[in-house]
Amino acid sequence: MSKRKTTYKVDAFLMGELFKGHHNFRIPEFQRNYVWSSNDNPKRDREVNLLLEDILSASGQNENYYIGSIITYPGTHYEHLLVDGQQRITTLQILFIAFRDIQNNSKDEFDKFDVSKMIKFKQDTGKENKFIHKLKVSNSIGQNYFFNLVEEKSDLNTIEAGSREMHDAYKACHKFLSDLGISQAINFIKYICSSVEISWIEASDIVSAFIVFERMNDRGKDLTVSEKFKYLLFQNSELEVLNQENSLINKEWEFMTTKLSEYEKSQKPKMDRFLSYFLASRFYKDEYPTTRGMINWIRTKNNTKLIGLNNPSNLLKLMQKDLACYGNFLLGLNIDGSPNDNLQKIKKYASDVRQHIPVLLAATHNQPDLDEFNKLTEAIERLTFALKISGAQWNKIEKNIPVWCSYLRKKESNIDSFIKEFIQPEIDSMSLELSVNLTDTTQMNQSSLKFILEKINEVLCIESYEPVLKSTTEGRENAVTIEHILPQNFSSNSAESKKELAELKKSINRLGNLTLLERVSNSSAGNLDVAEKFERNIFADSKFLISRVLQVDNFSGENAHKTKQKKVFNKYNIGPIELLDGKYWNVDHIVKREKMYFSLLSVYFKTELKSIVS
Secondary structure, X not given: OOOOOOOEEEEEEEHHHHHXXXXXXXXXXXXXXXXXXXXXXXXXXXXXXXHHHHHHHHHHXXXXXXXXXXXXXXXXOOXXXXXXXXXXXHHHHHHHHHHHHHHHHOOOOOOOOOOHHHHEEEEEOOOOEEEXXXXXXXXXXXXXXXXXXXXXXXXXXXXXXXXXXHHHHHHHHHHHHHHHOHHHHHXXXXXXXXXXXXXXXXXXXXXXXHHHHHOOOOOOOOOOHHHHHHHHHHHOOOHHHHHHHHHHHHHHHHHHHHHHXXXXXXXOOOHHHHHHHHHHHXXXXXXXXXXXXXXXXXXXXXXXXXXXXXXXXXXXXXXXXXXXXXXXXXXXXXXXXXXXXXXXXXXXXXXXXXXXXXXXXHHHOOOOOHHHHHHHHHHHHHHHHHHHHHOOOOHHXXXXXXXXXXXXXXXXXXXXXXXXXXXXXXXXXXXXXXXXXXXXXXXXXXXXXXXXXXXXXXXXXXXXXOOOOOOOOOOHXXXXXXEEOOOOOOOHXXXXXXXXXXXXXXXXXEHHHEEEEEXXXXXXXXXXXXXXXXXXXXXXXXXXXHHHOOOOOOOOHHHOOHHHHHHHHHHOOOOOOOOEOOOEOOHHHHHHHHHHHHHHHHHHHOOOOOOOOO
């Protein structure tokens, strides 16, 4: 029989044996936080509740319950570092703590079942005997929370990201045991100690632990792609370097997670998405792997070397650099943190759109000046709203992202050429769908519609040397609303014939019947007929040019650039509307406005658009 030293030692334990032994477990710094959820709602994630319910069901059938396996590698003295199984072990430790607290606070008379030594115990460290916690959590926030639970100082705990799930698990365990009643709760804990089995796989070192971890499935929530990527940082490092840097690597990772949480204003930041965008901007060339395919792509030998996975310190510095830009772009800012008007508009009117960010990140690698970068963001803004308004999906574009990023990464790349070669053709290809959906705006959401009207007004202002009225200022008086020139609930007296009424009804949501008004003016307009709106100078008094030109033949009065504005009037066939018989707004008026709108939008999208009536 071979005497070769084995890499792994595998033993089966009952939970009572595991928790009573003179050893302790530590969750290393690189591990993810405790993530199991607790919920009474069966339609929600509730791993803690399910584990307790499963064990209770097995106890009622007088059979042993196998809880799965844990994987460890050696630490100092009797310490074992958990690579797999932290969710189960942490949950059971929290359960035992909740049981201890219930027993200690109960006023009933009963024979206590002492679990205190399964939570912490005296250990001879060679220098002194001292109490050691059976489980030590390394994440700083989780560590403080769990330490206070063990030491019965839960009143010191604050609930925040990193400890919230532990807090919820403690409450769920406490409620579960309380609902059982003290007698049944004792029997339940005794059953766990005597009949719940676990396999303990002890690896000789961290690399070996990771190898077996990858080949086994963990109960509970699957690891995210970014968590697997984080583990790869440790697997692909030299063992000596890893032992020196694992704490630093974890701190850098936690820093990124915290920053991303701030940028996204979420307690559950989407690290997978950032990782995908980071890889696309820096490394992908001609394909965009799916979320599931990312790890396989990363693990191929050439890509591992390309990314620099064996030098985690440098790789994390690159990621942090790109994360800072990523955060700026999410917030509508330039690379240097100054406001970017185009990204602000995407943030305001298309806040769900993120897919353009790899392109922006790729462009930053050649350190463009703000003017060049602004050209790119202008093109990205046009593309974003062309996609939204045409009804196309970003996955139509996503397949091109690696090629686009590859182009922008080249030192000789030129942003003007990039826009001409890649962005504008995509917008041109959507011109028909854009024209159809812009003519009848019924299916367009209010954010996109307001963006379009503001953009029409902006283009008109710029060409006329007029100040652009922003709708981002606060306060009711400065708020902006979409106004139907002919109100949606128009009366039968709004047209001179039934035929015209029928035509108006079909045209009520056409772009030519829409404009912008300050909220106060819009409230005054209400459902007034167009003639009464004209009589009250609702449009003439507006600061929006697209509304003013309904009634007046100048923009900002005596000090206007009259010569330049006259050219604009002629170019777009702009002039005050004369109501039919002095009181009727009709389809011809809508068509005239629409032609002006489409001409201005053609300037913006840099492609020919025209009204298309079905």
